Amino acid sequence: MDMAATPTRWVRTKRELGPIARLFDWKPFLVFICLLPAVGLLLVFLTYPLGLGIWLAFTDTTIGRSGRWIGIENFEFLLEDKLWWNAVFYSVFYTGVATVLKFGLGLWLALLLNNHLPFKSILRAIILLPWIVPTVLSAIAFWWIYDPQFSIISYLLIETGLRDTNVDFINTPWSARWSLIFANVWRGIPFVAISLLAGLQTISPSLYEAAMLDGTTGWQRFRYITFPMLLPILAIVMTFSIIFTFTDFQLVYAITRGGPINSTHLLATLAFQRGIQGGQLGEGAAIAVSMIPFLVFATLFSYYALARRKWQQGESDD
Numbered sequence: 001m002d003m004a005a006t007p008t009r010w011v012r013t014k015r016e017l018g019p020i021a022r023l024f025d026w027k028p029f030l031v032f033i034c035l036l037p038a039v040g041l042l043l044v045f046l047t048y049p050l051g052l053g054i055w056l057a058f059t060d061t062t063i064g065r066s067g068r069w070i071g072i073e074n075f076e077f078l079l080e081d082k083l084w085w086n087a088v089f090y091s092v093f094y095t096g097v098a099t100v101l102k103f104g105l106g107l108w109l110a111l112l113l114n115n116h117l118p119f120k121s122i123l124r125a126i127i128l129l130p131w132i133v134p135t136v137l138s139a140i141a142f143w144w145i146y147d148p149q150f151s152i153i154s155y156l157l158i159e160t161g162l163r164d165t166n167v168d169f170i171n172t173p174w175s176a177r178w179s180l181i182f183a184n185v186w187r188g189i190p191f192v193a194i195s196l197l198a199g200l201q202t203i204s205p206s207l208y209e210a211a212m213l214d215g216t217t218g219w220q221r222f223r224y225i226t227f228p229m230l231l232p233i234l235a236i237v238m239t240f241s242i243i244f245t246f247t248d249f250q251l252v253y254a255i256t257r258g259g260p261i262n263s264t265h266l267l268a269t270l271a272f273q274r275g276i277q278g279g280q281l282g283e284g285a286a287i288a289v290s291m292i293p294f295l296v297f298a299t300l301f302s303y304y305a306l307a308r309r310k311w312q313q314g315e316s317d318d
Helices: 019-024 027-057 073-080 084-114 120-132 135-145 150-157 173-201 205-213 218-247 248-254 267-277 280-290 292-312
Strands: none
Touching: 019 027, 027 280, 073 280, 084 120, 084 173, 084 218, 084 248, 084 267, 120 173, 135 150, 135 173, 173 218, 173 248, 205 218, 218 292, 248 267, 267 280
8 A cells, every 4th residue: 555655844943143143132132232322412412511511500611611610609690790690580571471471472473374275385384483483693684673773663663653763772771671672572473373273282172173163262262172282282382482582692692792881682692692702611611500590490399280181091100
């Protein structure tokens, strides 16, 4: 009797991985390798400059001479410096007023662009223009607009008979302060408006339809639907806006350079004046380090606002 030939089954032998292959097959090592370039960039361009600035703040280093450790003497000097207190006041005032105006106008623009309007895409692109233009170019344009002799605003007011003399925008302290705030608001509104518009797009229209069926007003829909749903993005955008505004340098330096009579100095421009132009690197670093508590406060504001939103969604605050 013939036996049926059984086909032989070929089994591939498992090849043992070498030490290098096993290392690259280890997930923690792959995570480390992927994060290494980003960590290196952060160490070189963020951690090292920040650490060096903090160290310089506790020394009497000047340009051309390495300093010695003097402890908190630079900060004790700042507490007695009227110019530093003036910079603190104007930095807080500048940031507070500009942030309120930017968010008021930015939210209004976002709500307007969230409706069905003709040429809506073109309008969104036009609104982004102030944010796209480089800061220095915007500052030069405003410097020309505010010029005591050649201001286009003064020219139009005189030509229409509303004024007999040019408007003095930047030669007196408070007029210069308000002029800088207006320039910052003009530049910052697009960032706020587009960011909040992106948040509005994520809100389900069914919520508004259900509210309208219940007979709610427009203000009630904004208060109980739009604002709570927009709160996470609002907190993040406000945090970034506060940080960008508080650390503003280019706009102020290009238009007024801290004048007149040092009345428009922010902490950033004052640190540059003392550290680079004045050569006192230690003192300039101390002024720059004094901004850190304000920036930490802005970060904590964002964290607690997001934690509240997590609680509303039934998540933990971890």
